[in-house]
Amino acid sequence: MIIFETDGAIRKLFDSLFQDNEEYELMGQYNSCKDIFEIASAKQPAIVLLDLDMKSKDIITNIHQIKNAWPETSIISFSSAEEEEKIFLCLCAGANGHLAKSTTPDALNCAIKLVLNGGAPMSRALAIKLFTSFQDARENSSYELSHAERCVLKLLSKGHVSKQIAEELNMGIESVRVHIKNIYLKLQVRSSKEAVAKAMAEKII
16 A cells, blocks of 8 residues: 655554554555656555645546556545545546545545445545436547547646657647647537546546
């Protein structure tokens, strides 16, 4: 297990909970998720506990990247505030569940066991929203995106900019810009961040 948490007091609490727990091996705690993908790559943990209160613009993309690289790694997000939209996007990106920071140690232990057995701990409201999103996704599964547009969208989800996408796909930068413009129009969004979030939420990529 690895833990990403900004609050030093909570990290100490996790230390006391897991350090002498024979069921889990605490492989590391970090106060920033700046290098989360590299750390996950080196450790390849069964469980990642991820603080959504961390100031990172890439946290949703990071979850998506980890789950793509290691589908068997379970990610449980947690936060002090119930930011429903952000939590929802994290779940759509691949997080296996979400808990409030006020969760008791016993409830946290039960949630980890639930995730390891294929469950998904989350509030009833989030579960309903997630189910509704998947129902909508089936109705709008393609948005008539071309193969090239899907490739561009997938690279946008990895944080690539137009120049990097052009090099990766061996196409002109103006062609990439046209594809991005078409993606915005078809998905009815105004930015790459919105496009990636919608694509993740509706399992387009």
